[in-house]
Amino acid sequence: MHIDGDWSESWSGRWFDTKNPYTGEVWARIPRADAHDVDRAVRAAHEAFTRGAWAEMHPSDRGLLLHRLADLIAQNAEELASLEVRDNGKLRVEMLGQMRYLPRWFQYYGGLADKIEGTVTPIDKKGMFHYVTHEPLGVVAAITPWNSPLLLTAWKLAPALAAGNTVVVKPSEFASASMLGLAKLFEKAGFPKGVINVITGFGNEAGEPLVEHPLVARIAFTGGNVGGRRIAEAAARNFKRVSLELGGKSPNIVFEDADLDAAVKGVISGIFAASGQTCMAGSRLLVHRNVHDEVVSRLLERMKTARLGDPNSPDTDVGPIATEPQLDRILGCIAMGKAEGAKCVLGGERATRPECGNGWFVEPTIFTGVLNDMRIAQEEVFGPVLSVISFDSDEEAVAIANDTPYGLAAGVWTSSLARATEMPRRLKAGTVWVNAYRVVSYLAPFGGFKASGIGRENGIDAIREYLEPKSVFINPRPAINNPFTLQ
The missing domain is CATH 3.40.605.10 (Aldehyde Dehydrogenase; Chain A, domain 1)
Incomplete structure (x- = not known):
């Protein structure tokens, strides 16, 4: 020392x-x-x-x-x-x-x-x-x-x-x-x-x-x-x-007028980069019902080809979980989500691909049909696990986003200038990104509301x-x- x-x-x-x-x-x-x-x-x-x-x-x-x-x-x-x-x-x-x-x-x-x-x-x-x-x-x-x-x-x-x-x-x-x-x-x-x-x-x-x-x-x-x-x-x-x-249980909100290509990349960055092991992880995807299926389809298409493996390789997209206790916790949270009735449409288990060797890997996991009062939507997982929640109006999106003990970060994806300026005011989070996610700077204060x-x-x-x-x-x-x- x-x-x-x-x-x-x-x-x-x-x-x-x-x-x-x-x-x-x-x-x-x-x-x-x-x-x-x-x-x-x-x-x-x-x-x-x-x-x-x-x-x-x-x-x-x-x-x-x-x-x-x-x-x-x-x-x-x-x-x-x-x-x-x-x-x-x-x-x-x-x-x-x-x-x-x-x-x-x-x-x-x-x-x-x-x-x-x-x-x-x-x-x-x-x-x-x-x-x-x-x-x-x-x-x-x-x-x-x-x-x-x-x-x-x-x-x-x-x-x-x-x-x-x-x-x-x-x-x-x-x-x-x-x-x-x-x-x-x-x-x-x-x-x-x-x-x-x-x-x-x-x-x-x-x-x-x-x-x-x-x-x-x-x-x-x-x-x-x-x-x-x-x-x-x-x-x-x-x-x-x-x-x-x-910690956080940050909402990443995709409105129907969003650039969906950019939004999907932002969602991936928010939850699957760093294997979801970030306090600011966008672990709740709130997506407007009119584009819900399209967004989920694009997410599945991209994440099914995500490469797991050696973190030193430039070709790897998703690395291992940092600790063995955290691996066990993530797998327990996934089991909890399944038991609650959320639909696991991707992953949902420990990764056993040859390229993962004996490492602590979890398959990138996506749940749909999630209700915001489920534990999988309320408790921090700190892993590559995404809960997808649909909404019908701006008011409902705000209500769902703020209905959590946490308030660290939030993402908003929209082409509307009105939403881009109004949503940050209404969201109870210390950092709000509009048409971006997981951006930090030495110049920008960082911290959270509530828990x-x-x-x-x-x-x-x-x-x-x-x-x-x-x-x-x-x-x-x-x-x-x-x-x-x-x-």
């Missing part, structure tokens, strides 16, 4: 295996941290925050370090992508694209580091001078998932560092190797010891002690709702700041999540008329 600028084993000396989702074979051993390691990492981060080079560093110099890290990530994109593919089984073409895009986060927030400006307030108190500053919080705990480990780490790490905080990163136990690969670049970039620390291990052994550590000021989490709820409860006990980017989370990542809003405003009053002529009244 990477703690206080050094590489070390866990305090207990224990390790755990990590498997390649494509082969099912162990390919790396990862240190298994416990509360002792967590305490060491947090204290190192606290020390770096309160004294030393980082604490005294000018914001412009912090920005330069972030730019250097961006350059190193760009130079090592191929290696980092290879680690990610081995770790979580995503297609190399996608992970390499992510790694080549990743530097933008550090460049963007590196540019913002010395632009965190205060304000002078024209205060209504006669003779009083007032200003507001924005100060870093302290030690940030960044807890990241297995589906896009480095990208989602950057969403937290870049703004936290730009704001002047120090960070302890705890990646998923299912995808830790790529984060350790990134940690090698921190030293090369010139970050002082203790500014960025990486601990690896399991949630109950390392994650919980990190969340509950008294020196942690803020927790940034991406993951499932169960974990998010536990973190929110633990944070509330000590009044810690928290942001949660959680999809708290707070926002990306864009200028994200850096404010890692700052605390401070109000300062200065009375140049000390004089208090009546000390027993509010001044």
Whole structure:
């Protein structure tokens, strides 16, 4: 692990295996941290925050370090992508694209580091001078998932560092190797010891002690709702700041006036890219009854020819499921959908094609005849499983789309300018794409409504999540008329 600028084993000396989702074979051993390691990492981060080079560093110099890290990530994109593919089984073409895009986060927030400006307030108190500053919080705990480990780490790490905080990163136990690969670049970039620390291990052994550590000021989490709820409860006990980017059951809505070729591609991108293992997955296809059969027919025609197999092959369309427990969960959800009476028109089972070998694959699955109150339409599957729901009017589409505990994202496919502007207003989702899907940017805030989370990542809003405003009053002529009244 990477703690206080050094590489070390866990305090207990224990390790755990990590498997390649494509082969099912162990390919790396990862240190298994416990509360002792967590305490060491947090204290190192606290020390770096309160004294030393980082604490005294000018914001412009912090920005330069972030730019250097961006350059190193760009130079090592191929290696980092290879680690990610081995770790979580995503297609190399996608992970390499992510790694080549990743530097933008550090460049963007590196540019913002010395632009965190205060304000002078024209205060209504006669003779009083007032200003507001924005100060870093302290030690940030960044807890990241297995589906896009480095990208989602950057969403937290870049703004936290730009704001002047120090960070302890705890990646998923299912995808830790790529984060350790990134940690090698921190030293090369010139970050002082203790500014960025990486601990690896399991949630109950390392994650919980990190969340509950008294020196942690803020927790940034991406993951499932169960974990998010536990973190929110633990944070509330000590009044810690928290942001949660959680799950979704996002609607992808196809109106009868849509460009159906584009819409079908957008639906495929929304649910079958990354094997459906994205929080923003468009897992509910809401399609107007007049074009329902046509859209389903085109989906089936395209997905019947989808190529499963080696995620490193440029010819592969759908890679493996990232973890064995997730494979079992997806298959259980498919069985649940069948039991509820939804019609499985494609897939519906574990993939046993020769090209899938011993990997954890699920056949791309499509259910039709789905009612929105079915569990298959309400619960997040996090896999390549699409529920198709028909509607007859705009009002019905909105009602179905919003009738879920989640509110992370939504897609709208239409040629109507009126719908393109009206639907985003009516949909209860943090991100709405019109005639597009699964688009993210370092410039655009991302987060959810309702059970999809708290707070926002990306864009200028994200850096404010890692700052605390401070109000300062200065009375140049000390004089208090009546000390027993509010001044």
